[in-house]
Amino acid sequence: MIAAFYLISVVLIVSAVLAVSLRNLIYCTLCASVVFISSAALFFLLKADFIGVVQILIYVGAVATLLLFAVMLTKNLVSRQYYVGQKRKWSYGIFTASAVLWVLIGSIRSQTNLAELVTADHQLSVVSLGKEMLTAFLLPFEVASLLLTAAMIGGIVIALEEKKKSS
């Protein structure tokens, strides 16, 4: 169990570093999907089957494919070398990283019985997850779906405008 955790973590971290440092954008996408799969494996290890499966379904099945499309639509991909983070604005990076770290540490510290939670042998049932989602966490759920709908409509509007200009 512990060994598996470390193995998966090493794979995850190495591929995450590769994903932002490789020069070939297609390889970057491939490494990103390895990151997604290994984080799904971490969820499986924590017995959160449903979340792991959804991780694969959404990130590998949809997001990685979307990334590939974005890469494919990049101009002159083959002839020119693209450098990820060419301008290297360290300040932004450090700010984002420390903000994420702060949120993570905060949420971990707020859990008093963390060790107990991780080692406890409980199965996250899909039914209870669904019930919580539609009762206790209804507002965040609705806000998220509203956001997604707005994003989708925005995408359609952008596509429509381009079509009008070209014709």
Next chain:
Amino acid sequence: MLDPRFRGSDIKECMENLDQIFVQAKRTVMNLAESVLPQPLVLLVSMLISIGVIAAIGPVIMMYLTWLERKVVGRIQNRIGPNRVGKFGLLQPIADGIKMLTKEDIVPEGADHILHFLSPVLVVVPALLVLGLLPWGRNMAAVDLQVGLLLFFAITSTGTLSIFLGAWGSRNKFSLLGALRAVAQLISYEIPQVFSAVVVIMHTQTISIVEIVNAQPGFNWFVFTPWGFTGLVLFYIASVAECNRTPFDLPEAESEIVAGFHTEYSGMKFALFYMAEFLQVFSLSALAAALFLGGWQGPFLPSWIWFFLKTYGLIFIMLWFRGTFPRLRVDQLMGFAWKFLLPMSMINIVVVGIWTYASPIVAWVLGILIIAISFGVLAKLNTRYHIERNRKFILAE
């Protein structure tokens, strides 16, 4: 003389034994292992047996599906099909396998070697993995996960990525055209496919494939309800598209873009792409059988025979499609998924909601009415041009 009652129970017992023959076989091996090995290794042996059987049965299924396809399509086209190697050409797949193995592996000069190599490997992995989730018979699923059905869709959805990587790595315009078509098609048809499976999840209130099969005992298959029948048809059509098979074989349309995304592959790599495709045909047919046709449920015969009968019945229909329908155009393909299959599967979800809460008679009448009316309306809305009623056909002389 034997007492007839005794003989009846004898046959029943024999059938029950036959039903569990593979489970018994595994239990025997496990007992043997338990007496020799320590506890952690026994678990490993149990896993290895399941993995070994699935890894071995995958290629066998694929090999004989190629044979079946050539035979069936041959008969449809008034030919005999393979008949030289072995009786009825039964050894043909083995000969083909040897041919594939000994062929030269050609890699194009401009190709990205890593991606070109990785793609056929990655494409087989999900196709083999999902076999482990299928209920092959009573007590015969390799893993019974709480979220089995969802994992099935998650694993099959990763296939898109490897197809695209292979085509990109080949550095060939036909490959890339095929991959573009493949990605667009697979993403579009995934949505109605999952939506049409949702009705079963709603009715059985579980995502475990084994539990879904258990919810259809005897002849209580979901296909005998209005929403089940509609769901099966929608799921099956979307599955045919997911497997890139005729009439949805645009990604590898051989008359337009050579062989689509696997144009630049030869030898064993090409065979791996074919293996993935045929395994997907098998696993999606098996899943359709498990969701709507009761999986291994059925009277008299052993459960695994029912499973294979239903699965191969559905596969036969796929081969029949191939021998019958011409290929769709790209706009027709997309329109069919987004303008017909998707609304139809959403309406089907409403029908199963009514089915759950209304009394049986009301549910039947309302269900059939809603499905028939919406089918008619959608078909009418999707018809762009009308064919004349009394067209006269004049033969060229």
